[in-house]
Amino acid sequence: MRPPGSARGPRPTSVARVPGIDYDVLDTLLGYALRRAQIAAFDAFYRATAGHGITPPRFTALVIVGANPGLSQTVLGRVLGIARSGAMLLTDWLVRRKLAERRPHPEDRRSWGLFLTLRGESLLADLKRTVRAHDGQLGGTLTETQRRTLLRLLRQLAE
Amino acid sequence: MRPPGSARGPRPTSVARVPGIDYDVLDTLLGYALRRAQIAAFDAFYRATAGHGITPPRFTALVIVGANPGLSQTVLGRVLGIARSGAMLLTDWLVRRKLAERRPHPEDRRSWGLFLTLRGESLLADLKRTVRAHDGQLGGTLTETQRRTLLRLLRQLAE
DNA sequence: CTTGATTGTTGTATAGCATTACAATCCGCC
DNA sequence: GGCGGATTGTAATGCTATACAACAATCAAG
Numbered sequence: 001m002r003p004p005g006s007a008r009g010p011r012p013t014s015v016a017r018v019p020g021i022d023y024d025v026l027d028t029l030l031g032y033a034l035r036r037a038q039i040a041a042f043d044a045f046y047r048a049t050a051g052h053g054i055t056p057p058r059f060t061a062l063v064i065v066g067a068n069p070g071l072s073q074t075v076l077g078r079v080l081g082i083a084r085s086g087a088m089l090l091t092d093w094l095v096r097r098k099l100a101e102r103r104p105h106p107e108d109r110r111s112w113g114l115f116l117t118l119r120g121e122s123l124l125a126d127l128k129r130t131v132r133a134h135d136g137q138l139g140g141t142l143t144e145t146q147r148r149t150l151l152r153l154l155r156q157l158a159e
Numbered sequence: 160m161r162p163p164g165s166a167r168g169p170r171p172t173s174v175a176r177v178p179g180i181d182y183d184v185l186d187t188l189l190g191y192a193l194r195r196a197q198i199a200a201f202d203a204f205y206r207a208t209a210g211h212g213i214t215p216p217r218f219t220a221l222v223i224v225g226a227n228p229g230l231s232q233t234v235l236g237r238v239l240g241i242a243r244s245g246a247m248l249l250t251d252w253l254v255r256r257k258l259a260e261r262r263p264h265p266e267d268r269r270s271w272g273l274f275l276t277l278r279g280e281s282l283l284a285d286l287k288r289t290v291r292a293h294d295g296q297l298g299g300t301l302t303e304t305q306r307r308t309l310l311r312l313l314r315q316l317a318e
Numbered sequence: 319c320t321t322g323a324t325t326g327t328t329g330t331a332t333a334g335c336a337t338t339a340c341a342a343t344c345c346g347c348c
Numbered sequence: 349g350g351c352g353g354a355t356t357g358t359a360a361t362g363c364t365a366t367a368c369a370a371c372a373a374t375c376a377a378g
Contacts, residue, residue, distance in 0.1 A: 024226035031200040033313040040317045041190040067183035110356040111197045135188045153309040154192040158199045270323040
């Protein structure tokens with residue numbers, strides 16, 4: 001049984017193929033291959049951040065706030081592709097964990113500037129290391145060249 | 160206002176990069192590139208299936224049932240990587256839309272065999288065409304060779 | 319025939335969003 | 349300088365897609 005408030009994070013979905021099943025057209029679709037690959041990536045991410053309650057959007061938020069101190073919640077939401085209300089909930093979570101803080105924006109009294117706390121900086125540094133390590137292992141069977149090719153093609157795909 | 164039961168499907172998340180933002184380490188992570196690419200792929204899928212209320216898992220379910228008639232809900236769940244209860248809800252949706260039906264399994268009175276209806280077969284044929292077309296356009300700027308390379312690398316990544 | 323596993327089902331809970339509405343504030347224009 | 353429209357954060361509400369646990373019916377193995 002899971003204590004409701006504990007840092008647990010989501011459970012990774014299985015990526016294993018079921019033997020004896022015909023996957024038909026799915027095997028020719030980029031979209032489906034992307035989904036499977038992303039499940040594997042999520043699995044690696046989950047292992048890297050186990051126990052911290054960190055999810056991909058939360059990690060992204062930490063990185064973005066860390067690299068762009070003082071940005072507003074609205075901008076954070078746009079970066080993450082979520083609504084303002086969602087960006088606020090996400091920020092609430094970071095603030096509650098004392099990883100980030102809202103400071104009054106010097107030039108706009110409607111908005112906050114977001115900053116990492118020392119604790120946030122430190123956690124982010126740790127996370128960057130482990131996430132990068134697990135992301136590297138992700139292409140376990142991929143050579144460094146293949147990895148770079150994949151990265152380039154993915155980026156090109158997303159325009 | 161959305162009529163609750165209408166076929167509407169989820170809204171695609173934006174994939175656009177926000178100018179003036181430093182994405183820091185994210186740009187070196189396969190996991191992040193995968194996420195962005197998948198958003199683009201989902202967008203293409205959404206356009207392909209607009210108005211049918213079809214989501215990726217539903218499409219996958221249609222394809223799998225179509226190519227493996229008579230399979231059970233439990234197996235369908237395993238293929239999709241979801242719990243049995245979820246597979247049941249998904250099946251309920253297909254049955255309600257008269258796209259699939261449950262027939263008593265000849266050898267196991269606990270389970271159902273899943274089959275597409277004629278309507279399901281026909282919709283699936285349509286969907287395969289449009290989804291494949293949009294999936295092809297997905298790599299708009301990708302050459303056919305690049306597309307095949309990407310597919311191969313993605314498959315290798317997911318083992 | 320009994321014991322343990324499996325299947326579908328139901329009920330309950332949760333996370334993660336969206337949508338809408340609102341007050342405070344900003345900005346451009348008269 | 350003041351007014352109207354846009355923008356910001358926030359709150360309230362709701363939905364969707366999942367999970368998990370518990371249950372009866374059924375199967376399978378000894």
